[in-house]
Amino acid sequence: MRYFLIVLLSISIDCFAQTSITEGLWTNEAQDMRIQFYEKNNVIFGKLVWVKDSLDENGEIRRDIYNENPKLRSRKIIGIDVLTGLKGKRNGTSWNDGNYYYFDGGSDYNAIMYIENDVLYIKGYWWWFRFLGKTRKWTRYK
16 A cells, blocks of 8 residues: 555656646746747747737837738737747756747747756857857746
8 A cells, every 4th residue: 555655646746747847927137028838749839928018109019010021010919929849858958949039120030948047048049050149038927
């Protein structure tokens, strides 16, 4: 009986550990953006859920006006996936092969993401030149 309880407890702990490390809301250093991560088919996506300056000069919800695709310029910036296609192990601490969409400039960049000491680092870079990229620091939003 004791052996059965130990096995059952270890299984339940293992199931609990399967939740994604990126779960919840994350905010950038300036505290003016929040991203919510979600997983689909073992790929991580980051949806923009809050922006401090979410209204334009007319008091309307900001749109994706700088997007290179004219058909997407009318969509609201809140709700767009700014991070897509990040792949890595579910309980790992790094993800690769993703894309980062910079909505304030309408540009797409390659992206990697990693966690160190409960701080999330997202690096966007051009082509395969990681050394030309910029890393942004994100923390869990409380």
